[in-house]
Amino acid sequence: MLKWLKRVLLAALLIVFLVVGVFFSIRNPQLITLDLVVWHGPELSIALYLILAFAAGAIVALLASSVTLLRSDRQIKLLSKKLDKNRSELDSLRKASLTKELAVSEE
Template sequence: MLKWLKRVIYTILVLFFLAVGVFFAIRNPQLIDLDLVFWKGPQLSIALYIILSFTFGACVALLVSSVTYLRSDRKIKVLNRRYEKARDEIDALRKASITKELSVGKE
C-alpha cells in the first residue's frame, strides 16, 4: 500500500538532487587543475570533478557492501545446512524412540 508513496518520495529526492547538481554545474563553470601527489589531472570544471569523485565513492561503497553481503550469504547457507542436519537428526531420534516404544509394547 505504501510502496507508491515510497516510490514518489524516492523520485522527488532523485529529482531534487539532480536539480541541485545541474544548478551547481551551471553556477560553477570555471576550470581547475587537479593536482594529486603523483598525478596531475586534466583541466575540468569543478562540478565534473565532484561528480566523478561521488561516482568513485559510490562504486567503492558498492564493492565494500557486496563483500559484506557475500559473507552473510555464505554464513546463511552454512547455518541452513546445520539446521537441516539437526532437524534430520531429531527426526531420526523420534523415529527410533517410536520404534522402541512399539517394540516394547508388543512384548
C-alpha cells in the first residue's frame, strides 16, 4: 500500500532536484578551467563541474555503504549459523533431560 506513495515521493523529489539543477545551470553559464596540481581540466561550465563532483561523491558513498552492508550480511549469516547450532544443542539437551526424567520416574 505504501509502495506507491514511496514511488510518488521519490519521483517528486527527483523532479525537484532536476528543476533545481536546470535553474542552477541556466543561472551559472560561466566557463571555468579546472586546475588540479598535475592535471588541467577542459573548459566547462561551473554547473557541469558541480554535477560531476556530486555524482562522484554519490558513487563513493554508495561504494562505502555497500562495503558496510556486505560486512553486516556476513555477520548476520555467521550469527544465524551460531543460533541454529545453539538451538539444536539446546533441543538435544532438553530431550536428554526428558528421557532421564522418564527413566527415573519409571524406576
